[in-house]
Each structure stands twice: as C-alpha cells, then as structure tokens.
Amino acid sequence: MKESDGDRACVPARLAWCGHAAFVLGLLYALVSAYWAAGGTAGLDTLGGELERLARARDPLMIAMVWLIAGLKLVAAVLGPALVQSWGRRFPRWMLLTLSWGAATVLVLYGGLLVGGQRLVKTGVLEASPDMDWTAFNWHLFLWDPWFLIWGLLLGAVTWSSTRRRTERTSEMDV
Template identity: 40%
Template sequence: MRMRSDTAGRPAPWAGYAAAVWGFVFAVPSFYWGMGGLAGAASTVSPALVELARERDPGFVAVLWVTGVLKVVGGLLGLALARRRAWGRGMSRVLQLAGWGGAVLLVWHGALFVGQGLLVQAHVLRIEPELVTVSRWYTCLWGPWFMAGGVAFALAARAHLRAVGDDRRNAGIAGWVGGIGAAVLSAGATVAGVG
C-alpha cells in the first residue's frame, strides 16, 4: 500500500506529525518531574533517579529540564520534517542528519531497555528484587516508547528525503552520516556503560 500524497510527488507528512507529537508528549514528564512532581515516577522509573528527583538534586533537575527541552526540539524537528514546501539545500541536509541521527539513537536506546528487560524476565540477567517491577516498565513502556519515536523519526526523515528534490543525493548522505554517527555514539556509550 502506498502513502497517499496531497501534492504530486510529495509523500503525506503524517510521520513527521507523529514524530512531533511523540516529542511534545514525551517532554511533559521531564518538565513535570523537573518542577518537582513525582506522581507515577516511583513505580515506573529507576529508584536512584526517583531519589535524585525527590531530593531536588540541582544537577539532576537540570538534566530533567535539558531533556525536556531536547524533546521539544525533537517535536519541532518532526514538524520541520513534515513541512510541505522545500527547504533550502543546507537545511534539508541538517534535517536529514538530525532525523536519521535521532531515529537511530532512539531505537538503540529503546532496544537496550527491551533487550535487558527480556533477559531479566528470562532469568539470564539478575537484578535486585526491588527493581523487577521497574524493569518491567522499562521493558514494556519506556523501551517501546523510545523505539516508536525512533521509527516515527525514521519514517519522517525518509518521507522528507523523497520530497527534497535536486539535493536528494547530498541530503541522503547527510542522513547516512547522522545515522552512522548515532550508531557509533550509541555503541561507544554502551561499551563505556553510559546511558
């Protein structure tokens, strides 16, 4: 089944709008927890992170606000990828770089949550008993949520690339650079035990 286009030769922008909604919705918990709200955090988020939020640790509160802003930027990226009129050459390259980079980072991060959670459920990995419930949330909610965002950004970047026009080759290269760079960064962070 082919995506329907509203304009000849241009794919429908639904994936960009889905990525935008994903980013804006996902920013809400970051800002809520950054303002001191903790409802829902105790059962769905790592106890160490909940404790930092409860203590109002300045560094952690700053991280919450920064991640909230980054999620809003992700929402704006989704809107930019959905834009119907052509961007300038440089901007299309930046959008491809950011779109594919974000897609790979989100899918990788979500897959780590799901993979680790499945290994815990299969008793291949052992964790503290008090973390089992939280692990299920990471496996069934946070991991799939990150992956869904990654898929939305990948589809939005793909649709955007199809609409780029005469700079498609260079924009495509920028997308490859973003995706491969994000994969290398993610693999390095995983090996280093960060994230």
C-alpha cells in the same frame, strides 16, 4: 546546485503521519520530563533506582539535567513535522536531515537495546539483580523504553522518506 522549493517537497501523504505521530510522542515525553523537573512526583516510582532517588531529593544537578533532557526531547519532537510541513522549509534541509537521522538513530538504539535487554531478563535468559525494582523494570519494559523505540522508528521513517525523495529528485535532475 541550489535547492528550489520544488526540490524540498514534503514527504508523501502516506508517510506524513509518521512526522506528526513522532511529534506527539516526543511532545508527550518532553511534557513528562518537564513535569518531573518542575517538581511533580506522580510516576517517579516508575523510574526506579538512583534516578528516582535524585529526583525526589530535588538534586540540583539532576533537575538541571531533566530540564535539558526535556528541551532536547522537544527539539527532537519538532523534527518530525519540520520534515512534512511547509514551515520546515525555513531551515536548511541538510540540517533537518542530519538532526533527524541523529535523533532517530539515538532513539532506536536506546529504546531497542533497552527493550531487548529487558526482554532477556523478563524471559529468564539473563538473571535479574537480587535487588531488582520490578515495578520500575516493568514500566521501562512496557512503556518508557518501547516509547523511545517507536518514536525513533516513526522519526526514522519520515526522515528516510524525506531523504529518499531528495535523492530521487536529484537523480531526476541529472537525467
């Protein structure tokens, strides 16, 4: 059965803000990555370890990877509003939902596992490495990694709502 425009209705207004908030978080994250890829150094010390060292050395492979990551973050950022704005109807719904579910899953797992593990270190359940860069660790625990988690949860909420609305409409049509 072919989808009609009515079947592709936007998510309820009470959840549409999730799509916009996911866009803002993703866009900001993409801009930070693009800044670092373009040669910016402010905040590099919050990365720590080998990432910081390679970024400061302007390692060509690292810079290429950071540009790629910035692009992927931008694509993932656009998924939120694509699910709640009428211009998103230009794309096949299955594609938007597949990409959104994939991105939300990666973001939540990545952010959640990192934050969970870091909390275990911070609370002393797991022992920290003797050469731990505590500055970078704290930036990851309190900003970078929760940011991934929150972005993923917002994108997941709007994707779930969009999927659910489609399923409900299909069920109504079967009655």
